[in-house]
Amino acid sequence: MKHDFIDRYARLESPVHALDPRAKTIALFAIVICCVTTPPGAWWPFAVYAALVLVIANASRLPLKYMATRVLIVLPFILVVALFVPFMHEGGPTYDLGLFSVSRDGLIVLWNVTVKALISVSCLILLSSTTPFADLMHGFxxxxxxxxxxxxxxxxxxxVFLIVDEAERMKRARDSRNYRGRWIWHAHVIGHMIASLFLRSQERAERVYQAMSARGFDGTFPRVSEPKMRAADYFFMLAVTLAALSGRLVVLWT
Amino acid sequence: MDVIPIPQLTAIMIEGLHYTYPDGTPALRGVDLLVRKGETVALMGPNGAGKSTLALHLNGILTGTGKVEVMGLEVNKKNVRAVRDLVGLVFQDPDDQLFSPTVEEDVSFGPLNQRLPAEQVRHAVARALTWVGMEGSENRSPHHMSFGEKKRISLATVLAMDPEILVLDEPVANLDPRGRREFTELLNTLDGTKVIVTHDFDIARDVCGRVVLMEDGQVVADGGPADILSDNGLLERHGLL
Known part of the structure; x- marks a missing residue:
């Protein structure tokens, strides 16, 4: 079966893809940390972070639609948590809308949660979509x-995809025998499926380990080459980190 | 077959090998087997005969009681690294064999464990991929590949270690007829001693010079493919027909 991989676009060619995973990790985490520690009520810093994200995203040549759908996946979660804050928040100035009133502080909370989540998630998506998973792990x-x-x-x-496939096959085999899962006492079937999936995974783990031992595995993973950070990597890392920090520090002066 | 082993010509020597699984199931009950250097042997027999268990003994993944020697080296805890350099094991399910995110990493896993220098590792990877007809696939992910491709890469991960003896567990199981034919041809191009666990008569006939039949953890017949595979009575008695 075909799956959507989290690093589907990780092998495109772009200036961002070519950077060392370490440089990307540090730079993008700098944005995240500056962003989430920015006090509510500030405006300019978020413009700076958003601009940074947009510039990197543009340079990475990731399809815009792909980025947007990935980022928007988190929106419902935020909305569930924060959507009602403006209506529930007490104290401070309010705007009267007839039937109910909206708190100004509550609105700021909603704006803050949303913008911080969107910027942070964009950073993580940029990192995971421009770096093959294996390189990311080696960078870590x-x-x-x-x-x-x-x-x-x-x-x-x-x-994980193998296990998903296995679960999918078990589900098909079950459904083709007319399982409907209608009543609570049908639940034991699902319990059995989970148990046998667990056992199969454990057996597979055993076989994978045997296959690794057969090739001389002794618990360590030697690597062919250790890429070095180049000037471009340092430049990217410093430029992005300083830009994010300056955005963060604007708040202190105003 | 009573043969006196000549050390210089012997690839694998097994004497009185017994093995019982941890849950108490006996799998091997006294296996004696001699494989000469350069020989290609088909290990056949019904499910549960102990073929795969025997294969796992050939490079010390399992150790039973009795004696196993490969290239004159006894298989035991002390020699296990050297033995695994000599004996390459290709598992039945390529998804068990291939665990790395890229083909290159998987094929270089064995040579790196042999602590070869980087240049030789790269060379070994390229050579192994060329042998199996998958050159240029270094940066692909094994889990994106077709079953036949995964099978080839599995073989390459072991060939990259340049083993003296190749042990293959069900190399053509689940392959479509063309995949089967191509893989059989590929096996024929490889030199060296080969032990092939299989149910496939074509492989036994086209690749192997000798067929060893197992049942209930013992060797029950041993001879040329023409003799064994035409003996319908024998095959039927041991669940192969």
């Missing part, structure tokens, strides 16, 4: 993220 490793986490994440990325 070289930034001293424990190997345990990167190895687990790499295996998850490799095998």
């Amino acid at each position: 490793e070289r930034m001293k993220v424990p190997r345990f986490f990167t190895t687990v994440a790499s295996f998850m990325y490799r095998y």
